[in-house]
Amino acid sequence: MDVDTGLIEQVRRRVTIGDSLAPTVAAGVIGLGALILLIGGERVPSGSLSGANLWFIALLLVCFAVGFALMRWTGPAAVWVANTFTGQDLDYRPLRDTAPWKYLGFVAGCTFVIAALISAVQGRLTLQALLVGLGASLAMIAVFDWPFDNLLLPPNGDV
Amino acid sequence: MTVFDYIWLGILAVFQGPEAFSLFGVAISMTIVMVLSGFLLGIAVGATPGLAGPMAMAISLPILISVFGFSPDALLPVMGFLIGVMKGATIGGAVPAILFNTPGTPDSYMTTLDGYPMTRAGYAKKALKIAHFSSATGDTFSDIVLILTAPFLALLVEAYLDLPEKTALLIFSLGFIASVVGGSVGKGVISMGLGLLAVFIGTGEDFYPRLSMGTQALAQGFPIATSVLGVLVLGEVFKSLDDLWQDRRNTRETQAPTQAADQSLRWSDIRKLLPYIGRSAVIGTAIGALPGIGSTLAATMGYGSSARRHAAKRPEATQFGQGAAEGIAATEAANSSVSGANMIPVLSLGIPGNAAAVFLILATESIGGFNPGPTVFKFTTDTVNPELVMAFGLFTIMMIANLFNWTIGGAFMRVVGVMARVPKHLLLPVVLMLTLTAIYVQETRLSAMWAAIGFGLLGYLMRRVGMSPLPFVIAFILGDKLEETARQAFAATGGDPWFLFTNPIAAVLVGLTLLVLVLAIRKPTEIKP
Numbered sequence: 309m310d311v312d313t314g315l316i317e318q319v320r321r322r323v324t325i326g327d328s329l330a331p332t333v334a335a336g337v338i339g340l341g342a343l344i345l346l347i348g349g350e351r352v353p354s355g356s357l358s359g360a361n362l363w364f365i366a367l368l369l370v371c372f373a374v375g376f377a378l379m380r381w382t383g384p385a386a387v388w389v390a391n392t393f394t395g396q397d398l399d400y401r402p403l404r405d406t407a408p409w410k411y412l413g414f415v416a417g418c419t420f421v422i423a424a425l426i427s428a429v430q431g432r433l434t435l436q437a438l439l440v441g442l443g444a445s446l447a448m449i450a451v452f453d454w455p456f457d458n459l460l461l462p463p464n465g466d467v
Numbered sequence: 468m469t470v471f472d473y474i475w476l477g478i479l480a481v482f483q484g485p486e487a488f489s490l491f492g493v494a495i496s497m498t499i500v501m502v503l504s505g506f507l508l509g510i511a512v513g514a515t516p517g518l519a520g521p522m523a524m525a526i527s528l529p530i531l532i533s534v535f536g537f538s539p540d541a542l543l544p545v546m547g548f549l550i551g552v553m554k555g556a557t558i559g560g561a562v563p564a565i566l567f568n569t570p571g572t573p574d575s576y577m578t579t580l581d582g583y584p585m586t587r588a589g590y591a592k593k594a595l596k597i598a599h600f601s602s603a604t605g606d607t608f609s610d611i612v613l614i615l616t617a618p619f620l621a622l623l624v625e626a627y628l629d630l631p632e633k634t635a636l637l638i639f640s641l642g643f644i645a646s647v648v649g650g651s652v653g654k655g656v657i658s659m660g661l662g663l664l665a666v667f668i669g670t671g672e673d674f675y676p677r678l679s680m681g682t683q684a685l686a687q688g689f690p691i692a693t694s695v696l697g698v699l700v701l702g703e704v705f706k707s708l709d710d711l712w713q714d715r716r717n718t719r720e721t722q723a724p725t726q727a728a729d730q731s732l733r734w735s736d737i738r739k740l741l742p743y744i745g746r747s748a749v750i751g752t753a754i755g756a757l758p759g760i761g762s763t764l765a766a767t768m769g770y771g772s773s774a775r776r777h778a779a780k781r782p783e784a785t786q787f788g789q790g791a792a793e794g795i796a797a798t799e800a801a802n803s804s805v806s807g808a809n810m811i812p813v814l815s816l817g818i819p820g821n822a823a824a825v826f827l828i829l830a831t832e833s834i835g836g837f838n839p840g841p842t843v844f845k846f847t848t849d850t851v852n853p854e855l856v857m858a859f860g861l862f863t864i865m866m867i868a869n870l871f872n873w874t875i876g877g878a879f880m881r882v883v884g885v886m887a888r889v890p891k892h893l894l895l896p897v898v899l900m901l902t903l904t905a906i907y908v909q910e911t912r913l914s915a916m917w918a919a920i921g922f923g924l925l926g927y928l929m930r931r932v933g934m935s936p937l938p939f940v941i942a943f944i945l946g947d948k949l950e951e952t953a954r955q956a957f958a959a960t961g962g963d964p965w966f967l968f969t970n971p972i973a974a975v976l977v978g979l980t981l982l983v984l985v986l987a988i989r990k991p992t993e994i995k996p
Binding site: 311323325418429448 | 530533534645651652653654655656657658659660661663664667671672673674675677678679680681705708709711712713892893895896897899900901903904905907908910911912913916917920924927928930931932933934946949950953954957958962964988
């Protein structure tokens with residue numbers, strides 16, 4: 309186990325509980341639950357995970373991966389494009405709390421995730437999905453950013 | 468300081484707290500404004516199928532903490548808002564159940580059975596009035612029971628339970644919740660074990676953060692908000708989205724039936740409903756006081772019990788399931804009377820009994836200065852116990868929320884019917900990103916959002932295999948406390964490894980835990996989280 313102390317430790321001639329005991333008890337509890345299920349004391353129908361469920365999880369993870377990548381890199385990419393046109397040598401990090409730069413990544417990533425999930429459920433990409441995504445991201449900016457100086461929208465705490 | 472001084476100080480803390488605005492020269496405290504805001508938001512959230520009170524509480528918490536900060540002055544406004552949401556969502560759930568045959572919250576499912584037939588018969592407004600009256604009555608009754616019992620229960624715990632007994636009480640609470648929540652004891656126990664295992668990552672007393680595999684990310688442990696929001700909120704959103712994805716269908720359009728002209732709720736109607744409301748309020752309060760058993764079971768039991776009585780005593784009247792006003796009254800009184808009673812284990816023992824209580828505990832832990840548990844009710848006569856003042860402040864907040872419920876709750880319920888028409892497939896992705904953004908503004912790391920998604924997937928898988936996530940969440944919240952109490956008990960008993968069995972009360976509690984487990988295995992429950 310990835311723990312440095314045992315179940316019981318002796319420190320300065322005093323016996324104390326070591327860091328291993330609690331995770332061991334937790335593992336024992338999981339084992340007890342498995343035993344209860346195995347010995348068949350239960351008469352309730354169990355749920356299951358279908359192939360379609362796994363596809364949905366994969367779809368969800370792809371949406372998040374693309375959305376978060378957009379969130380992380382749209383701002384720096386926009387600064388790079390601006391530098392190309394203006395000849396300046398700006399960096400995204402000092403601009404991460406300055407409008408409109410600080411909103412670019414959030415709006416792009418958030419709109420993408422929302423629109424992608426709505427489209428997945430509807431089975432087609434619609435303008436409505438994009439507008440809901442865009443409207444929701446702007447509303448979240450209004451809720452989390454405008455009233456507070458001390459809050460950072462994603463991804464501005466990481467850059 | 469007498470008891471009455473504490474009560475008075477609690478009331479003053481609410482009414483004389485930070486001022487929001489002045490009305491005709493009278494200062495209106497921020498706490499009252501927040502209770503009202505939370506209550507109205509709660510009704511709107513409850514009236515929206517796919518949303519639930521705990522979701523709104525989860526998303527609001529980081530915003531509230533940003534607004535009010537971490538000072539002691541923040542506690543009452545923040546808790547006022549959250550309690551308002553909790554109470555509002557309970558009555559809001561009845562709105563789509565009655566108007567559109569779609570329960571806004573799981574505990575209002577039984578309301579559809581008689582509420583929607585009343586709407587189809589042209590008595591939608593009257594059905595809403597009955598739901599509101601029953602809900603407000605049940606809620607108020609439950610709060611009164613809370614105020615009268617919580618301090619005494621806490622005093623008993625403090626007087627008779629020492630460290631070994633407190634350890635045993637925590638074990639009993641976890642065992643009880645794992646046994647009664649969900650349809651399977653084995654899965655409930657596994658869920659609890661997983662919660663304990665997750666909370667023990669990156670913690671401990673040694674220099675090396677245990678189970679961190681040498682990584683910095685795991686060395687800090689999982690933040691409580693990330694894991695709780697992930698499992699409870701994101702897990703539910705993922706499952707609902709998956710269901711919609713599989714179905715690929717939108718909310719059905721419903722035809723609005725013609726409504727009758729006279730929709731008033733008369734005293735003669737109320738007199739007929741009162742026995743049903745009273746019976747359900749007692750059932751709901753008793754169930755609400757037990758940790759882990761939620762309002763859905765209360766509603767089912769209240770409805771079932773009243774249905775049998777109604778069929779036996781009044782066979783000539785409209786029967787339950789066919790549009791009986793008594794059916795709505797029985798359900799709504801039962802599920803609403805859970806909200807006050809479930810604060811009994813929170814305030815007297817520090818043990819959250821359901822998802823809403825989890826977020827109340829999270830709020831107190833985030834803000835600090837108030838640790839729910841038996842020490843809150845320590846009556847000190849020479850010095851002021853600020854936690855006790857806060858406790859009476861919370862009781863005052865609950866009564867103010869009830870006052871809003873009685874006065875404007877009914878009218879607002881009738882206004883928010885439109886929320887039931889918001890399509891779930893548009894709403895859920897927005898809730899998902901709102902939750903992730905709320906997590907980010909607290910943690911300011913994209914890795915925290917990924918961790919929340921990981922916990923969301925865990926919550927999703929749990930739901931898919933029929934495992935309730937509630938034991939996981941409660942074990943995650945209580946795990947550290949359990950370990951700390953056990954360490955202290957072990958030290959206090961001179962390193963006695965049998966401390967749970969050598970103290971009579973502790974041994975009884977451990978025995979009860981085993982008994983509850985065995986009984987639950989022998990008779991599987993049908994309770995849903």
